Amino acid sequence: MSGTGVASIGECMLELSGAGEETWRMGFAGDTFNTLWAIRALTDQARATDYVSAFGDDTFSDRQIAFLRDHGIGIASSPVIPGARPGLYAITLDGAERSFTYWRSDAAARRLADDPDALAVSLEGRALVYFSGITLAILPEDARATLLAAIAAARRAGAKIAFDPNYRPRLWPSAEPARQAVAEALAVCDIALPTFPDEQALYGDLTLEESAERLRKAGVAEIAIKNGSEPALSVQAGATETIPAIRVANPVDTTGAGDSFNGAYLAARLAGDAPADAVRRAHRVAAAVVQVRGALAPVPVLREAFGAAVTAS
Template sequence: MAREVDIAALGELLIDFTEAGYSKDGMKLFEQNPGGAPANLLTVASHMGYKTAFIGKVGTDMHGAFLKKTLQKEGIDTTALIEDEHYFTTLAFVEIDENGERNFSFARKPGADTQLRKEELDKELLRNCKIFHFGSLSLTDEPARSATLEAVKTAKETGALISYDPNYRASLWKDETTAVETMKSVIPLADVMKVSDEESLLLTGAKSYEEAAEVLLSLGLKLVAITLGEDGVLVATKNGKEHVAGFHTNAIDTTGAGDSFWGGFLSRFLSFNKAVEELTGENIRACAVQGNAVACLCVQKRGGIPAIPSAEEVKAFLKENV
């Protein structure tokens, strides 16, 4: 039977209140931006023409309603998005420095995203997706942790490619040791993984990104992509490693950069209609180049979902820069 959804993703859907200047009285202003790593990734894939679906939970408040409407506007199926009157939609306040780098402060005690229960999962969706993607923010608290593991198990049993992005946010964990142990424990369940430069060293204890890639592959992954900011990405499989250069730009806000990279990468992967093991070096480079292009365009605007480029913008950028 043909799978009905190209990418289904589970995890946090939240508001990024992003710094946006000052009021006339000198008070800092924050702009309401829809975000959350899995949702950012799905937005890229949806823009690229793929069928996507989100699995998660928001509150029955103004922010939850706004987020659901945003996903629908982006062409993402929200059938598996639960609206729960008992919990408030998760909020993140984002400071941005002169280089576009971020500092997060979360309102999540608990946030609705942590309250997804395994019995609320749409099992039919999980059994009918080509790629199932999850991150680590849904692993920080119960019941969402158990729901995530159940979703991975269900999708894996029916042959979906499992994608994982360990997105480390220190303030959401009890301590660093707990975070590393938990984020690392699910790697053997995944087939492909995107991880940032800093997170790759944190998870492996390696001294270099090349060494980190080797350690991660040894845990059972078929492909690892270590993002290196404007320096691009290191992609590793059992057949070897390759650094694919990024595109230089003046970053305004790096929110969603890694998510948009991975969304661009997975979208290009889907276009080949091959198993990961069948990808050629040229195929992998094409995935990485598209991911780098999407990320480069994303960081030129503020916010997560609002900053994600259209397929036409990506195509024009690649035509001009490759």
């Protein structure tokens, strides 16, 4: 790897979560941001960490960028677009299970690949670049191609590329363009971090092994397939290991659990852990995350579950 920094690409939205019968609490979240939040918490705090997106210039966007900065996360060369604004979603809970309502059709993040030169600069000097199927889904087809070209260039420069297909049917016109986009993403990635129910929904897979074999044939060298509270499957260099999850008797909120799994897994790999050991750490973190509310678990919760000291800046 030629660099040391970490970049995560996607959409950070305003998050509304219930704080009482008629009261809502605002935060900031989104799948690739939730993952970066965990990486930031669990890696050397001197490591350059950036969220690569596009931002508006309204008050909420200013607060969003300040929130990132206050937690040690930059925005690299991401554009700030006059007149644009962030997307918004609200979480409603039924027990620990959540559902989402979105307002994001004109979000600034949909323009994150409008400036190819700025995007390329944002991905320079990275040890790790992370993105997801949601990152792809929010972009027009030409912008998606621009993004994948920039990621491929970062990979050629020495970055490891990690990708979670994170299939969300409502973001795609049909399954076929989603499958095509995921195939193009897998062609430029080193680490795949899918969730098995998503693979079932997109491909009709019957087992984790079937998903892993398809990913292996796509050329992905390292695979960790999440499956909620069921065991995960770790695959690297032909070695396969099934690793039990940690069951939580009374989960509070499952929001962000899979994203935090991804962040912990990647933090462990950056620290030099073997893939199977990284899955074990990621399971511990995910189990801790479902016991707190919101997509972003407190940093002390993440660090305690991760089980390793983090170097302060």
